[in-house]
Amino acid sequence: MQTKEHSFWQDHVNLIRFVGKWALLITPVAIAGGTASALFLWMLDEATRLRIAYPALLYGLPLAGVLIVWVYQQAGKRAEQGNNLLIDEIHQPGGGVPGRMAPLVLLTSVLTHLFGGSAGREGTAVQMGGSLAGVIGRWLKLSEADLRMLLMAGVAAGFGAIFGTPLAGAIFALEVLTIGRMEYSAIVPCLMASIVGDVVCSAWGVHHTHYAVLFSGRELPVFSAEHTWLVGKTVLAGCAFGLAALLFSEMNHGFQRLYKRYVPSVYLKPVIGGLVLIGLVYALGTRDYLGLGVTAQRPGGVSILSAFVSGGADPLSWWWKLLFTTITLSSGFKGGEVTPLFFIGACLGNWLAGLMNAPVDLFAAIGFIAVFGGAANTPLACTIMGLELFGADNLIFFAIGCFVAYLFSGHRSIYMAQRIGLSKTDDAIRSTIQRLSDR
């Protein structure tokens, strides 16, 4: 009994020290990360406004891309690896996450959006959060283990703040590291960081878009044929969302390989990519697929918001956004993948709902989170994001959509540094953790 008592008190003294220490360490990281996200969201709004006010800015896209590549060539060093560097450094601390990553990705993401590249936000927020955490960690001379945890907290703070979804941010930071497995040791620090990050970002007066899903699934447990069909349709849609996620990852990596093989100069990449995008805008006769795409820049335009309403997206909208975004990101422009994945998923959901005679707002919401869940292999974070954005009514549809999409996206990922901890359909390779890009 003596050792037991001892270990009880020791356990709890350790716990209180653990929580106290991390509360202290995380506060500056989360405040910095939340503030950076708020600044970025504000700059993004301004850039989007300018882009719409001055349509001719689009012609500057190739040149802006050259500038972005040049900046990273001059000052980027390892920062160019972006999210993958963060994931690698959390798995196995190496050269550290450079402080320059934060200003570089902020500047270049805003440039991308200003000139009409199709990109997102989460890469920028996560990299700013991680980079600030890395700097603060080095200042404080943290141990390797502590630095890993602080980096995860930085990722959580950035993600939680940029989307206004703190729990999803914390789970994302844990879940994104390894496919098929999640470890809890960092959850409380990550949760503290993402809550503080989100609160700080909101305190700067930044508001997040509200998406309305009016369909209520509350009645699901009462057995009825209608709900059985709806579950079946959700499974089918989940397969489609997973395949769209897979297509996104493969096209992104495919374009990168093509550039590497056939384009000798890195400065040519954004010129080619920019010109192709300008050509696509004229070929399609719409600018709906440029930029972030949360709201439409013209009445009747396709956007994430419009996809929640019947008729708000064309049957191929998801494909065009996928093409615009993979070209943008593989050509060297900066930003994130997630908001475009929301767009792709919501539009695909909109179309599938029409095909399958299902509620449009529900399927747009499922696609919104599920394509992202499949592409990033973070089905739980995305299910929770669904709750944080759309409410708990349709929880079970969100979970089905995200986990089926996760299965059907295969062992691919938008993050090449992600490890496979456990095969999705089989636990035989339990002991082999592989970096995805090493396969």
Add this chain to the structure above:
Amino acid sequence: MQTKEHSFWQDHVNLIRFVGKWALLITPVAIAGGTASALFLWMLDEATRLRIAYPALLYGLPLAGVLIVWVYQQAGKRAEQGNNLLIDEIHQPGGGVPGRMAPLVLLTSVLTHLFGGSAGREGTAVQMGGSLAGVIGRWLKLSEADLRMLLMAGVAAGFGAIFGTPLAGAIFALEVLTIGRMEYSAIVPCLMASIVGDVVCSAWGVHHTHYAVLFSGRELPVFSAEHTWLVGKTVLAGCAFGLAALLFSEMNHGFQRLYKRYVPSVYLKPVIGGLVLIGLVYALGTRDYLGLGVTAQRPGGVSILSAFVSGGADPLSWWWKLLFTTITLSSGFKGGEVTPLFFIGACLGNWLAGLMNAPVDLFAAIGFIAVFGGAANTPLACTIMGLELFGADNLIFFAIGCFVAYLFSGHRSIYMAQRIGLSKTDDAIRSTIQRLSDR
């Protein structure tokens, strides 16, 4: 590229086979598990009604306990190990989960409740689901790996059905196996099983209790001093919930050790336990802490429902329920731990809300899920259960409460077979997975 194409198609053929195979395997397990849960819930209702109609039944408690112990001695074999056997068999298939576990636990749980033992439901439901899965798995001559997955699905179906919380059921089945780590390979089969189990249980006309939390935390991200305080209070309450969970586990195991040391005959245990409970009923002058405790058996009585209202629980209600339940379960009576843990948490939350001037319904709800999350080391399943029972408004408070309680419950558990995959505050012991009771 050839190998890549190949592996793409192979991946997806495997996936479709995987999903199809498990849909087929899981359907009978989930239908059986959901039906068993419905039967149990109905019998439980009847038993509770009888117990209240005939208060003298309480005097039969010691004898009922002797009967329960005798039944397990005669016919129980390994089934007596209950949830721990299931967890062990999922980790490492051994002698299998006996089919007799289902009828035995059903019968003895109903007896426990009929005569006034303080116990829950989830143990019964989970053991019935697991046992039925084991029988079906043996009929089908499944491989070890498939049998493990089917057992997890049985657990998910039982848990999802008994509480009407399918997503929490699926996550619980994954999360309960190992402290500090969750692996995803079984999530889709578990989710299928818990949804079907829940739907089947509802189809039998069983209804779940509705708890109303009127407090809305939706406004949290808008920074205000009030919300900061509320987050701080939630953290403090989370610590208390974790310590209550720890106390529950320790008292349960402590009573078991006492019995082992000082009571020579297993038949004496329920006699002593039953007599102590009868004595406590007269000492306290209330029967509120007998049985399930979801609703009060008299106007003004303490119950889980009453704890959601200011003044609905006494300051020591949580402690009395903890005492009644640990005596009941350690004396050899059957049922589960979870509903009493809900009761303990809701009453403790009720009291803490008064002390800290916080919303009573919110804190009762947090306690409801967090004490269970701490005791079973399943913080994520419990956060999700909070959503499924109380809605998404207060998600962030649920997450804080559950994860803080999980931290502060230490490396103890109501399930001795649970493994430690990762220490809660430190990831240094990554490679040592230990059975809790081996420590």
